[in-house]
Amino acid sequence: MKDSKNDITLFHLEEKYLARAKELLEKRDQEEIDWRQSFEEMTGQYAKLLNHTHKLIKISDHAQKSLQKANSKIQIMADTDELTGLPNRRGSEKLLDSIIRKSRAFDVPIALFLLDVDHFKKINDSWGHSAGDKVLKELSELMKVNLRNRDILGRWGGEEFLMVLSETDLVGARILSEKIRDLIEKKPVEWEGEEIRVTMSMGGVMYDGKNSPDRNLDHADQALYRSKNTGRNRISFYEA
Known part of the structure; x- marks a missing residue:
């Protein structure tokens, strides 16, 4: 009888331990499931964050490129004459500086000219400012197509x-x-069925590296002044 009671007690203990073991296993399994779910959620959130970051980087790169393009356009506009499409004074000075550096580096000569449309005020007064604008545009195009790629206008x-x-x-x-x-003199500008005769005076100087760019420009201006004072429609070169 005593052995029977012991067996029953042992059986209950085994059941108790088995139940506890099962409970612990289930708890461990649930914790593992919870951990996996948490890990998957974290991984998903990280993936979303990473994807969002990549999108932000792309947007940032695009914005930076757009900004660079916009700045480049602004720079070009700032250096370009709106009427003729040629470099304006600011743009011309930059190009002149570049060509001077090249001349010094490779020891090649450059000739510098200032050109002035003869009696331009008379053209504006006689034909109107729109006609004057057309004269400037056509002269610009005529000169540009007859110069070389390495030249500046x-x-x-x-x-x-x-x-x-x-x-x-x-x-x-x-x-x-x-x-x-000669090309300018021989090609009148058409305006409202009539022809506007145009000539150009020029003053040139062979660039002297011993002098500053401003000094060389001043010499070209002196030569231009001489062309204007000796009949216009001619070319004079500075002589020291």
Whole structure:
């Protein structure tokens, strides 16, 4: 009888321990499930965050590129004459500085010219400012297509232009500048069924590296002044 009671007690203990073991196993399994769910949730959130970050980076890159393009356009606009599409004075000065550095680096000659449309005020007074604008645009195009890619043509201000002939000696400068002057004289500008005859005075100087750019421009201006005072529609070169 005593053994029977012991067996019953042992059986209950085994049941108790088995139940406890089952409870612990179930708890462990649930904790593992909860952990996995938490991990999956965290992984999902991280993936979403990573995806969002990538999108932000793309947006940031796009915004930066757009800003760079906008800044580039603003820079071009700031350096370009709206009427003629040529570099304005600011843009011309930048290009002149670049070509001077190249000239010094490779020891090549450059010829610098200031050009002025003869009697431009009379054109505006006689034909109107719209006609004057057309004259400036057509002259700009005519000169541009007859210069080389390495040369510079810019609107210096009003009816005045800057022309820089790169890698050009005095003989070449005389030939090319005379070609430009002759083309302008022979090609009138059409305006409302009539022709506006246009000529150009020029002053040139062979760039002297011993002097500053401003000094060389002053010499070209002196030569231009001489062209105007000796009949216009001609080219004068500065002589020291």
